[in-house]
Amino acid sequence: MAISLGSRHAADEEARAEVEVLNSRLEKTTQLTKKIQSSLGRLESSGRSVQDAVGPLFGNTQKLQTLGTNIDAVLSAIDRIRQPSDIKSNEEEIIRKGPEEAGLAAFLSSMKRVNKALSEMQQTNLRSNQQAAADLGRLLKSGNTQLEGHFKRLLQEDSMPVEPLHYITKDKPFPVLSQDTTTRLGLMNSFIASSTRQSSISGESPIVQAYASVRGPYLTSTLQNLAFASVNTARKQTPDAVYRQGTNGMGTYARGMEGIFLAEYDNICSLFSRDEFGRVLNLTCQGAISELARTLRELNTHIKANLTTDCYLAYEIIEIMSNLSSNLDSRTGELKPSFAAALKPIRETAKWSLGELLEDTRRRISATVNIPLDAAAVPITSETMTRLQTMADFLRPISSIMISLGDGGWKSGGSSNASSDQIPSLSSFDIGADGKQIFAHYSMDTIDTLLNTLEQKAKSTLQKTKSTIGVFIANNATIVDRMIRNSDLQPLLSPRMADVERWRKTGTQMYTMAWREPSTHLLDVQYTNRGSQRPPSGSAAAIDSAAILKGLSSKDKDAIKDKFRLFNASFDDLVAKHKSLSMEREVRETLARQLQQMIEPLYGRFWDRYHEVDKGKGKYVKYDKGSISAVFLSLG
Template identity: 60%
Template sequence: MAVGVSNGRHAAEEEARAEVDVLNSRLEKTTQLTKKIQACLGRLEATGKSVRDVAGPLNGETKKLQILGHNIDSVISAIERLRQPADSKNDEEQVIRMGPDKAGLTNYLASIKRLTKALNDMKASNLRSTLQTVAELQRLVKSGNTQLENSFDKLLRSETPRAIEPLHFITKEKQFPILSQDNITRLGLMNSYITAVYRQNGPGGAQESPVAKIYAEIRSQYLASSLGNLAAASTNTAKKKNPDAIYRAGTSGIGTYAQAMEGLFLAEYENICNIFTREDWGPVLQATCQAALVELSRTLRELNNHIKTHVSTDCFLAYEIVEIVSALSNNLESRTGELKNSLAGSLKPIRETAKLSLAELLEDTRRRVMNLQSVPADGSPIPIVSETIQRLQSMVDFLRPISSIMISLGDGGWKSAAAARGGMADGIPSLSSFDIGADGKDIFAHYCTDTIDVLMGSLEARARPLLQQKKPVLGVFLANSVTIIERMVQDSDLAPLLDSRLQVLDQWRKKATTMYTETCKDLSVYLFDVIHTSRGQRPTSGQGAVDSASIMKGLSSKDKENIKAKFAAFNAGFDKMVNEHKAYSMEREVRQMFAKDMQYMIEPLYYRFWDRYHEIDKGKGKYVKYDKSAIAAIFLTLY
């Protein structure tokens, strides 16, 4: 058993020694292999260094060759691109020859853009070999642009009538016509391309596009022709059958003319906005409307000459034109931002005439009165009074333009024609023009009171010598005028403007009353007495009824004769005054006013005189013609 175990252990040890020997053998081989590898690596490193020394310069040359090859490829590519226009020139030329109508606008624009790009590329290459091709491309591009401009012209003319009748659109309340959407699109495409080309090639990029000129030329003729009849009608309707008739608002054709102009201009502006770029809207609109604006200026100058010849009756037309054209200017400026200066220039002559007319009307009133050859002997009013107030009433119908004119002229600027002209020299406004707090209505009210004062002053100055100092008649004449003026003011739109300013009439009314009651003062002298009686016989005022019989007993014969003479003179003067009062031509209010004044001045004095001395003829009526009730009844007949 022990021998068997020993043999087994020995076998195992032998086997282990054998495995160790195998591992040692392999380790030795590995060591030898490592040495060989190290030797190879050493040789390889030496070889790599040699390779690097040799390959470095070769690599640099290779890169240079690559760059050169790339450049050659680029040149070949550029040459190919330069050859393309020449190769495709015939195709593009065929499209250009067909024109935008046959080739189609989109296709035509694409073709001409390709030609333009090719032309620019060839110009940039600066190769002598392409000079002929450049010249041919330039010819094609120029021909294409010209055909495009011609197509724009033809298309625009095809849809632009020679003229339209604006009254049709105004009376039917229709919108004024604009170009069709399809044509607007085509015109816009052509304008966009042509404008870009001309601005790119123009000096500083600002060369004006020819299509803008084409558009303005064609459409300006259309606008001017459409407005021509209304311009003529504006001047024809201003010439009244009766030259002395006052112009009435709305009777001229200027309102319709301006309405048509506004409608046409706004429709044209819509076309322009749809065709042209934003920066072109204003200049194209100005150019397109120019011919119509020139005709407007000519028309307004003709109307202005007519107004200046008939200022007293047709100044109202000037006010109306100022309002209408100012409104036209404001409306167009708010919608387009344009044309204000042009319209202001056209309006300036008439606006100046309107300003001057205020002084001219005052002078005309004064002149007409002072040229009177006579005034009515019965004191009846004359037509110039009502005509002057009618003129002021008519001015209220034009209060808006007159207010602006008044503010521009300044309060009191109408005092004389010279002052009015001086305030407008060279169109430079006076300082009062800049009074932002000025109220045109208040200034106009002041003008009205000045007019009334000039009228009344002129009437008195002219009537006084013509009536040969007959104060009662002059008083009636002035009072009638005052009453007519006051009545016409109260019964018109002047009332709210002048209610607080009619003190000027009160002054003239008092003056007329003073003149008329001059006779009453003369009669009053007969009713004053200076009678010498004893102290016991003298009646005391306020102490009961007066005993006329007792007073008469205390008078001397001379005093009694004096009383009789006073009664007789009073009776004659009173009868004459009553007869003249009834004979005068008075307005109802004047007759009542004067009757009341006469009664107020005479009746109390006569009552006192009668109470004291009516027993002078013991009731026989020989001297005392009227008792108190009788004279009161006479006064009642005077109202």
Template identity: 60%
Template sequence: MAIGLSGGRAAADEEARAEVDVLNSRLEKTTQLTKKIQACLGRLEETGKSVRDVAGPLNGETKKLQVLGNSGPPRSRPGRKNIESVIAAIERLRQPADSKNDEERIIRMGPDKAGLSNYLASIKRLNKALGDMKASNLRSTKQTVDELQRLVKSGNTQLENAFDKLLRIETPRDIEPLHFITKNKPFPTLSQELNTRLGVINEYVSGVHRRQGGSGESPIAKIYAELRSQRLSASLVNLAAASSNTAKKKNPDAIYRAGTNGIGTYAQAMEGLFLAEYENICSIFTRDDWGPVFQATCQPALLELGRTLRELNNHIKAHMNTDCYLAYEIVEIISGLSNNLEARTGELKSSFAGFLRPVRDTAKSSLAELLEDTKRRANALQVIPADGAPLPIVSETMQRLQSMVDFLRPISSIMVSLGDGGWRSTVASARGGGGDAIPSLSSFDIGADGKEIFAHYCADTIDALMAALENRARALLQQRKPVMGVFLANSVAIIERMVRDSELAPLLESRRGPLLDTWRKKAASLYTDTCKDISVHLFDVIHTSRGRPTSGGQNTIDSSAILKGLSSKDKENIKTKFAAFNLAFDEMVMRHRQYSMEREVRQAFAKDVQNMIEPLYNRFWDRYHEVDKGKGKYVKYDKSAIAAVFLTLY
């Protein structure tokens, strides 16, 4: 019995000793964990953390671990796993604090000394550490988070400064565009090596800007646009000033000639500089940023272009008669510049259209204004030359049309936008204040032929000029129809010659004949009106037919026989008719020679007069030349003599 009791006590002691061993093992592990926690607390204190802020939570965690360690059966596994996961988390939280000093050293060195790739790698590690610590959401990490945020912000700022410095060094204040234009050399771009470095910096900073939800353009884009836009503006400012200065002519009344203004060189330089800048932007920025950065970079230079175009437009409007052609040239040049840049970059078209619109409107309105000015000047004439000489307004009007042909491409586009006859509605709108009216459908006629519409405009101008000249001639010359005829015929001759000898010829080929023939016939009718008065003296009571009398090499009429059949009164009447004819004919010949006629006009009128008078005179002479028996007292001209006179009229 005693042995049984002794054996039971021994077994109980053995079990107690086993439990003590288990407890000692757990206590040892707890002691080791406590030492690790104490080491972690020491490192956290080195980074500036408050012992109170750190020790409290960690002590609480330790108590939880002790409770967890003391709970459960001896060989329970979940408690151990929880402990190990907490240890791992603490290790992860410790790493940023351990590496902060190393990263801070790199950040303070800057990208130049540390090397761009090494610097970017460091700042990326800081960002990752910062993200991890923010995700832990532990109050004890707040100071470390603040420190990391300060380092990241400093690093980003230094990267922006590095971008600015690199770009500023490689960006001269300005360049001389004429050097590249005259030598036909490509405009300079940034080196590929520099673009690569700038692109790396932009990729990182822009990415941070987007991740942080930043609105608008990134800091790098702002830096680029500011620096490069200054260079563009400085490079183009002299050409902008030259465009304004060359609009001022030494002779204000001289008609503007194509290419004499600096706007063409200005646009050529702008295109070269803008395309070179776009190439840089495409190498540095991402595709989504190409358009906005390009727009921002070009904006100051575009504003200067807009100011220059406004100045030129004001000059054109003040000198419309002589400088409207500059408006046509500007429309063509700036439209071409806009199309070229839009084709290469897909940008700036709306900006150019806005700046060009006032000049285009002036160009469109000039067509109606020139037409009205032609009418106004003709209606204001106070004197028509007594000899029928042409007036300068005719050649000046035709010179306008000839000059327009030099700008046929832009004028054709303007004509299409106006529509056929649109210059008339433009005048009506201007007079009625309807300048903002909605354009008619003809303004958008895709199939319209601008050259054909321009030809119609030229015909309208010529017809309006001739109509106004005729009205003034009738008012000023009263009943002097021959002078009116000479004046109108001279005008027609000058118009026809200036059309025929210029680029207007192919444009007006189908219109010139019918238009000028109408006025030529009207002029001939006025001039030959005096022939009617002369012809009256060549009719007699015996002649009853108004058909052309026969005359030729064989005289079949016996003048003596006819005279024998006349009474003395009739013979005296014949003598009076010859005398009156001689007087009127001689006066007509004298005036014909005194009139100032263009060569083709003199020949045409001489032929008209001869065709009207000579057949009648020859018939009258055949019948009655024996009335003075060859003495020449009444019959001054025989048929050959009067024919010779007509020849002198040509």
């Protein structure tokens, strides 16, 4: 028990000792906390003192930095103000020398520096720079003027006129600018074009006009001799000579123009931007096209003065110029309206010619054509058909004219609702069904006009000789038919040949009417005795002429003799007249065949029955069946 109490007392003592240790540590911690709080208080007080001391110093430093920045800006502005006069001083000497003396590369570099400085100066918009900007602007303008002059001089060196026939006859392309020239011209054009775009003045680059002012005369001069040749080859050696296709110089002129224009377009594409191609090409070619228009006006005057013989030249020129316009348009997309305007006088004359040629046919027949007494065809028929044949050689341009006039439009003097300022496109030159059909109608209108007018003139001249009028009409209709079938008109007019055939039949019928008179003498009454039987009407071998005559009275026999005599007189007279007439081979053969078919059967029947009336003496019966058949054969 005593041991137990002692152990508990030792444990309590130990616990009291630990509590005292903890209390001692807590007291030290409290003292340390107070020291820390005291230190923090002193530190906070010191921080406020530092802040109060450093704050004004920091503010002054910021002000000094701002002041330094402003000073730098002022110095920079002073440099910019001084810069224009420095640039002007540095670049003026180079620019004043010009691109030839200073060298193109150095000159362009100097101009670029001036241009850049002026652009920057205009952006700052400082009043103090206004005078300097004006000085730089004048310097830049002077430099541009010198560049333009140098551009033109350099271009002129490669713009001497050439002989176009050298390139046309040898089928060689026309020359273009050399690569070296193109490079230098391109550098100048690029700079001036860029300068123009950057300037406040709107408009195209002056290089466009400069280029056209040099190359335009080159084109005109090169083509000048071809223009003269086109006019000279139109002059007639023989007044009534008909124009022959391809004998005028217009085709060569057009080939030269196409070749040199395409070469010029290549030059333009090498120098200018795409949006300038059309403008430059039109300006450059304007003089050459004006010369073309003058040439076409001269040719038009010649054509109008010789319309009946030289209208074909108008048709040829239309085709040549239309092909030229289409070819250039397909390559460049330009110049078509200019060519249309130049071609307009020729095109109007070509349209007018169609109706005028019809009127000329009427006038010539009425005023100058004399109907031959032998009924021969007159020259105007073959001349008119030759004209239509020649027109068929120009069917492409004529088809386009016909389409623009419309069917029958030639009757209104060549007026058209379509605009004459528009040149036909390639599609309008395709010889389609419409164009051919309208030309076929015009051809038949021409033929009807010809034959109608000839018939009227023949009736007024040969009033009482219808047979001669008939042969005359048949002759002319036959020539028309023949000249259609033996030419390119045949496929065009084959559906209308029946109309021509009607004219020939009309003439044939008028002629054969005169041969009805001898036929009437071969009509008789079959005479028989009352007691005799009517003779058979079968074959000739079954007819006994002597037996038939034996049954006739003397009066009846005398009537038969008179019929033979009258027939002979009328027949011989008509045969003589027939042989005196001039007939085309086809007409003579046709008439001989028709007369034989009309008269020979009647005569054969009459001869079979009554040839014994003069007992073979030939006093009344002049022809037997063989001899009269021979006469008909001789008529053919």
